[in-house]
Amino acid sequence: MFDSTCKFIAATFAQDMATWLLGKPIDLTELKPSELSLEPIRADSLIFLQSEDLVLHIEFQTEPKEDIPFRMLDYRLRVHRRYPNKQMHQVVIYLRKSNSELAQQTVFELPQTRHQFNVIRLWEVEYTELLTAPGVWPFAVLGKGGDNETVLRDVANRIDNISNQTDQSNLAASTAILAGLILNKRLIQRILREEIMKESVIYQEITASAREEGFSEGIEQGIEQGIDRGKQQGEANLVLRLLHRRFGQVSEAVSEQIRQLPVEQLEDLGEALLDFENEADLLNWLAK
Numbered sequence: 001m002f003d004s005t006c007k008f009i010a011a012t013f014a015q016d017m018a019t020w021l022l023g024k025p026i027d028l029t030e031l032k033p034s035e036l037s038l039e040p041i042r043a044d045s046l047i048f049l050q051s052e053d054l055v056l057h058i059e060f061q062t063e064p065k066e067d068i069p070f071r072m073l074d075y076r077l078r079v080h081r082r083y084p085n086k087q088m089h090q091v092v093i094y095l096r097k098s099n100s101e102l103a104q105q106t107v108f109e110l111p112q113t114r115h116q117f118n119v120i121r122l123w124e125v126e127y128t129e130l131l132t133a134p135g136v137w138p139f140a141v142l143g144k145g146g147d148n149e150t151v152l153r154d155v156a157n158r159i160d161n162i163s164n165q166t167d168q169s170n171l172a173a174s175t176a177i178l179a180g181l182i183l184n185k186r187l188i189q190r191i192l193r194e195e196i197m198k199e200s201v202i203y204q205e206i207t208a209s210a211r212e213e214g215f216s217e218g219i220e221q222g223i224e225q226g227i228d229r230g231k232q233q234g235e236a237n238l239v240l241r242l243l244h245r246r247f248g249q250v251s252e253a254v255s256e257q258i259r260q261l262p263v264e265q266l267e268d269l270g271e272a273l274l275d276f277e278n279e280a281d282l283l284n285w286l287a288k
Contacts, residue, residue, distance in 0.1 A: 013135020
């Protein structure tokens with residue numbers, strides 16, 4: 001649940017993540033694991049974001065695992081095989097404090113082979129560094145240097161001042177879920193208003209009865225469906241942006257038809273549109 005929420009944050013606020021991890025607001029789009037021959041994989045803990053010359057690979061982990069260093073090398077080689085001219089920045093972000101030596105590992109070694117990657121242990125990061133961009137705010141409560149409840153209230157106040165309602169609800173919901181790693185659920189409920197959170201794609205599938213039974217139970221029932229819906233909406237937005245660049249603004253009816261496509265068809269359309277010569281090709285594809 002926590003790893004999936006982090007992946008949702010990274011996909012939804014990719015530019016903010018780039019600013020935090022790379023030091024500059026690069027425009028990034030999601031790179032599908034299928035493009036790297038990574039199927040089947042446990043995809044809820046990692047995300048690949050790419051620009052024209054760089055791939056940002058983020059692996060979110062609640063607990064350290066022995067196979068992480070090897071996974072970093074494996075993914076690096078797969079990206080190099082697919083995009084030999086692109087730089088790659090890899091980072092493992094550990095969410096919950098751990099004394100395990102595994103959380104300290106930044107290298108994978110074999111005889112005559114050595115691969116380095118970056119590691120961020122959020123409990124060692126000053127919380128103020130996580131307040132520099134809205135897309136990073138949900139992680140601030142897991143940082144160091146402040147009272148956790150006070151930091152959560154600070155984040156909640158910042159979220160209340162966001163004018164974009166979709167961003168506001170997504171940030172509130174994501175913050176609530178990650179805060180659950182270290183704070184009492186009832187406290188979180190008091191600080192983050194439910195009327196904002198329930199509009200988020202990661203909360204909107206929570207039923208009224210589940211909410212009555214408790215904050216934690218509601219998250220468990222709604223998170224999977226909500227993440228799937230968020231992924232579908234993000235994929236549709238990406239396809240529409242690509243179409244706009246190629247052919248200009250498409251009609252509202254066509255846009256709505258695209259927004260209703262399942263993720264698998266959206267991925268197919270994203271590949272097919274590279275061969276389209278005009279909007280008629282798009283309409284023919286949608287009519288199939």
